[in-house]
Amino acid sequence: MRMGSPVIIASERGEVGLVEAMRALRAGGSAMDAVEIALRAAEANEADHYVGVGGIPNLLGEVELDASIMDGSTLAAGAVGAVTGFPHPITIARAVCEQLPQHAMLVGRGAERFADECAIPRGTTLTEEAVRLWKEGLTPEALDEAERTQGAGETAYRRSVLARIQAMEPPHRHPWGTINVIALDGAGRLCTGVSTSGYPWKYPGRVGDSAVIGAGNYCDGRYGGAACTGRGELAIRAGTARTVVDGLADGLSPEEACVTALERTMSLADPFRAQVRTLCLTADGQHAGAATVTGATYGLMTGDHTEPEFLPRAVISNHFFIGVETGSQP
Numbered sequence: 001m002r003m004g005s006p007v008i009i010a011s012e013r014g015e016v017g018l019v020e021a022m023r024a025l026r027a028g029g030s031a032m033d034a035v036e037i038a039l040r041a042a043e044a045n046e047a048d049h050y051v052g053v054g055g056i057p058n059l060l061g062e063v064e065l066d067a068s069i070m071d072g073s074t075l076a077a078g079a080v081g082a083v084t085g086f087p088h089p090i091t092i093a094r095a096v097c098e099q100l101p102q103h104a105m106l107v108g109r110g111a112e113r114f115a116d117e118c119a120i121p122r123g124t125t126l127t128e129e130a131v132r133l134w135k136e137g138l139t140p141e142a143l144d145e146a147e148r149t150q151g152a153g154e155t156a157y158r159r160s161v162l163a164r165i166q167a168m169e170p171p172h173r174h175p176w177g178t179i180n181v182i183a184l185d186g187a188g189r190l191c192t193g194v195s196t197s198g199y200p201w202k203y204p205g206r207v208g209d210s211a212v213i214g215a216g217n218y219c220d221g222r223y224g225g226a227a228c229t230g231r232g233e234l235a236i237r238a239g240t241a242r243t244v245v246d247g248l249a250d251g252l253s254p255e256e257a258c259v260t261a262l263e264r265t266m267s268l269a270d271p272f273r274a275q276v277r278t279l280c281l282t283a284d285g286q287h288a289g290a291a292t293v294t295g296a297t298y299g300l301m302t303g304d305h306t307e308p309e310f311l312p313r314a315v316i317s318n319h320f321f322i323g324v325e326t327g328s329q330p
């Protein structure tokens with residue numbers, strides 16, 4: 001078994017769990033352990049409104065969570081979609097992967113039933129702050145802002161939400177923000193994990209790319225692991241994470257693979273001018289990320305880091321959304 005130096009990377013705001021996850025890797029823990037530890041910390045972070053506890057709810061005001069995990073050594077995967085009442089969907093996804101190997105994805109009530117069987121704790125996921133942001137995103141000012149920054153499709157959808165629920169207040173400018181974590185352990189095993197509360201105001205039952213293997217998450221220990229944040233429907237349509245890993249298999253550098261997959265993804269017609277970002281870590285510890293905007297970063301820890309280092313993502317060219325915003329989402 002190869003004993004090398006562990007590496008872990010995370011998308012924006014995923015750094016909250018990296019120190020603890022790296023501690024586990026240094027102690028000989030597996031890449032799966034590290035990914036779960038890092039994502040549980042992100043899911044527990046109430047200040048993050050795009051994942052776990054504190055996630056902005058769906059159009060009915062209910063928090064529905066998606067997550068997935070993929071083991072690059074075996075290409076085994078587990079995913080859950082539209083889970084309510086459990087703060088840590090990544091733990092349920094891992095349980096699907098390890099304890100229900102006949103299946104790769106469970107959604108809704110089935111996933112919740114399975115989590116109960118596995119004695120995974122239930123807990124509150126909706127916070128007052130998330131409710132406030134949910135309301136703020138539906139005010140006239142927020143709709144105007146969404147039209148300007150995210151396109152007519154976004155505004156039309158939010159208006160339809162308003163029509164469905166009738167009565168709300170005010171804007172959240174960047175409604176995307178999943179967490180990706182990719183780890184390479186000391187034994188050379190790779191694992192990729194993703195967790196999200198998905199698109200705020202989403203239609204109940206909507207499952208995004210974070211739970212779809214090949215779309216928002218893909219890991220093949222021979223080449224690398226990749227994951228996405230941003231508009232999940234685009235990543236589903238383009239098979240974005242799998243495209244990144246295919247690029248690595250074809251000999252592209254991590255940055256080229258992230259950029260190429262993102263360019264293909266963003267070439268799809270879409271009335272929602274939302275961002276997408278890609279991230280990858282190779283089997284030999286190289287990493288990169290790409291984004292549709294300037295200023296986007298990802299967090300890194302190797303065996304030598306005592307705290308996360310933030311690295312810039314490559315920016316794809318010729319994209320209509322470039323430069324419109326440089327905020328922390330997704």
Ligand code: ASP
Pocket residue numbers: 050066175176177178196197198199207208209210216228229230231232233330
């Ligand atoms: N990719 C996620 C989804 O579509 C959202 C996000 O990254 O914020 O559910």
